[in-house]
Amino acid sequence: MKWSNLLIPTVKEVPADAEVPSHQLMIRAGLMRKLSSGTYTYLPLGWRTLLKIMGIVREEMNAAGAQEILMPSVQPMELWQQTGRDVAYGETMCRFKDRHGRMNVLAPTAEEVVTYVAAGEINSYKQLPVNLYQISFKFRDEFRPRFGVLRSREFIMKDAYSFNADPASLEVSYRQMYDAYCRIFKRCGLDYVIVEAESGEMGGSGSHQFTVPCDSGEDIIVHTEDGTYAANIEKAGVDPLPKQPSVAHVPPMEEIHTPHLGSIEAVCEFLQSRPEQMIKTLIFSQGENVVVAVLRGDHELNPEKLTQALGGKAAELADEATIRRISGAAVGFAGPMGMAEKVSHLLIDHAVAAMAVGIAGANKTDYHVKNVVPGRDFPLEGQKVRVLDIRNAVEGDRHQGKKLVFKHGIEVGQVFKLGTKYSSKLGAKFLDESGAEQVCLMGCYGIGINRIMASAIEIRNDNDGIIWPISIAPFEVLVTSVNQDDEEVARTAEAIYQELCRQNMDVLFDDRRLRGGVKFKDADLIGIPIRITVGKRGVTEGKVEIKLRRHENSETATIDEAVARVKELIGQLYAEING
Ligand code: ATP
Ligand code: MG
Numbered sequence: 001m002k003w004s005n006l007l008i009p010t011v012k013e014v015p016a017d018a019e020v021p022s023h024q025l026m027i028r029a030g031l032m033r034k035l036s037s038g039t040y041t042y043l044p045l046g047w048r049t050l051l052k053i054m055g056i057v058r059e060e061m062n063a064a065g066a067q068e069i070l071m072p073s074v075q076p077m078e079l080w081q082q083t084g085r086d087v088a089y090g091e092t093m094c095r096f097k098d099r100h101g102r103m104n105v106l107a108p109t110a111e112e113v114v115t116y117v118a119a120g121e122i123n124s125y126k127q128l129p130v131n132l133y134q135i136s137f138k139f140r141d142e143f144r145p146r147f148g149v150l151r152s153r154e155f156i157m158k159d160a161y162s163f164n165a166d167p168a169s170l171e172v173s174y175r176q177m178y179d180a181y182c183r184i185f186k187r188c189g190l191d192y193v194i195v196e197a198e199s200g201e202m203g204g205s206g207s208h209q210f211t212v213p214c215d216s217g218e219d220i221i222v223h224t225e226d227g228t229y230a231a232n233i234e235k236a237g238v239d240p241l242p243k244q245p246s247v248a249h250v251p252p253m254e255e256i257h258t259p260h261l262g263s264i265e266a267v268c269e270f271l272q273s274r275p276e277q278m279i280k281t282l283i284f285s286q287g288e289n290v291v292v293a294v295l296r297g298d299h300e301l302n303p304e305k306l307t308q309a310l311g312g313k314a315a316e317l318a319d320e321a322t323i324r325r326i327s328g329a330a331v332g333f334a335g336p337m338g339m340a341e342k343v344s345h346l347l348i349d350h351a352v353a354a355m356a357v358g359i360a361g362a363n364k365t366d367y368h369v370k371n372v373v374p375g376r377d378f379p380l381e382g383q384k385v386r387v388l389d390i391r392n393a394v395e396g397d398r399h400q401g402k403k404l405v406f407k408h409g410i411e412v413g414q415v416f417k418l419g420t421k422y423s424s425k426l427g428a429k430f431l432d433e434s435g436a437e438q439v440c441l442m443g444c445y446g447i448g449i450n451r452i453m454a455s456a457i458e459i460r461n462d463n464d465g466i467i468w469p470i471s472i473a474p475f476e477v478l479v480t481s482v483n484q485d486d487e488e489v490a491r492t493a494e495a496i497y498q499e500l501c502r503q504n505m506d507v508l509f510d511d512r513r514l515r516g517g518v519k520f521k522d523a524d525l526i527g528i529p530i531r532i533t534v535g536k537r538g539v540t541e542g543k544v545e546i547k548l549r550r551h552e553n554s555e556t557a558t559i560d561e562a563v564a565r566v567k568e569l570i571g572q573l574y575a576e577i578n579g
Pocket of ligand 1: 109150151448
């Protein structure tokens with residue numbers, strides 16, 4: 001294709017609202033334009049890259065035995081009510097009422113719909129296993145769309161769903177998808193890590209997340225220094241801290257007046273103490289139940305771990321009335337003392353149990369207590385009391401004795417074993433060999449197509465622009481004529497362009513009548529991996545320049561050799577990626 005016929009609106013200025021390199025470069029290189037918060041129009045270059053990514057995903061899914069289908073974007077709310085996710089998905093779900101008063105959902109994902117399909121069509125073990133996938137738009141009304149297409153409100157997802165007769169078969173499907181994901185991300189030129197993940201919203205057990213480490217990633221991944229354990233922060237388990245040496249003769253608890261000081265920071269400043277000396281008491285509601293979680297002041301509660309501790313049923317921070325009823329005080333003054341008698345679960349983080357002495361809320365408005373000794377002033381065992389891991393890992397923590405390190409990353413895909421969470425509620429059943437009715441086991445497997453594109457840019461760019469991996473570059477080769485007004489240059493460039501096309505290479509010809517400097521700047525910005533430069537002097541000598549975007553230096557080739565050399569380079573670049 002010729003640049004002069006394409007809409008490639010490159011811009012010099014960094015857009016004001018673009019915080020991360022991929023967002024800035026996707027706008028500057030003319031790949032896309034913003035329509036509204038979290039929605040984007042893909043222009044020719046951007047869409048070509050997305051099509052290439054979808055092509056790779058499709059090839060690998062088909063090779064792994066999955067079958068492509070397409071499900072509607074508009075889904076009836078009733079299906080979501082049957083699984084209870086109408087509530088669980090919350091505000092992130094885009095809903096609308098149709099003209100007949102029926103509630104609909106704009107697909108944020110498709111477990112419900114695919115399970116409905118399976119419930120209707122699968123009835124015998126002979127039809128299993130089956131793996132159905134689609135590549136389609138998904139809609140999520142994200143609380144804060146940001147970082148361009150990394151967190152948008154409308155995006156393209158590949159979602160696959162396996163239906164299996166037994167756990168061994170689910171394991172096979174899960175592995176097939178896991179392996180296919182490894183090939184997909186490798187073929188897209190991404191350096192990724194695989195971490196254990198919490199199955200979260202999806203329910204069930206067993207999940208891995210594919211993450212591209214980079215500074216702008218919103219996910220935090222945690223691994224041991226030797227790499228034998230890796231998990232995301234939601235999942236990463238931490239060893240109990242060593243018990244602090246006990247302090248001889250801690251005096252009895254003593255109330256301190258802390259007027260209006262309801263936050264850890266405020267109390268610390270007032271008492272000249274450190275957050276790690278504080279004991280924080282969080283009150284949750286889980287339906288009718290009240291749950292109290294006790295953490296060290298400097299630690300953060302891990303909601304996934306809390307949910308797991310409560311048997312998979314999420315708890316929400318209690319409302320003010322409940323907090324007042326349970327603690328007898330205003331928000332910010334709860335303490336663990338006397339709680340075991342009042343609540344359904346008293347969950348105490350290991351780190352609190354390891355404290356020798358601390359400061360807690362007094363269960364009395366405007367008061368804290370000091371000299372609180374875990375085990376003496378509140379129980380560490382009992383019917384409703386458990387000491388366990390309910391916090392996020394922090395620097396210095398260990399997992400099975402090994403030190404943990406932390407990295408930011410972008411989640412590009414995730415695989416889950418779902419078990420019967422959806423199939424049991426939506427009636428996806430089959431008759432087994434003995435004629436007995438069984439519920440299908442399920443797995444689900446998602447990839448963010450747009451996130452692959454943005455992550456590839458995040459990890460490979462420089463001050464001048466994008467450095468695409470060849471497999472997902474909008475074009476493989478760029479032919480740049482330095483003086484398009486010169487007849488011989490134009491003719492030579494055109495001939496090389498035509499020959500590259502004839503040999504099935506994916507070529508963009510920058511035939512614009514612009515200064516060489518402008519064309520080179522644009523070439524670097526859009527990041528096509530191989531560039532052939534056809535200039536006046538070279539042409540007189542029968543030569544052209546060939547340059548890889550990622551290298552500083554170029555090489556010279558005769559006009560006759562140029563096409564063969566480019567072909568060879570393309571082969572090398574693919575071989576590097578595909579290994
Ligand atoms: P996150 O935790 O980042 O919100 P998620 O775990 O909710 O993502 P999944 O439901 O697992 O996402 O969706 C599958 C894939 O879809 C993700 O791995 C991610 O690559 C992509 N994805 C999810 N939400 C978005 C979004 N708002 N914008 C772009 N891609 C997204
Ligand atoms: Mg996920």
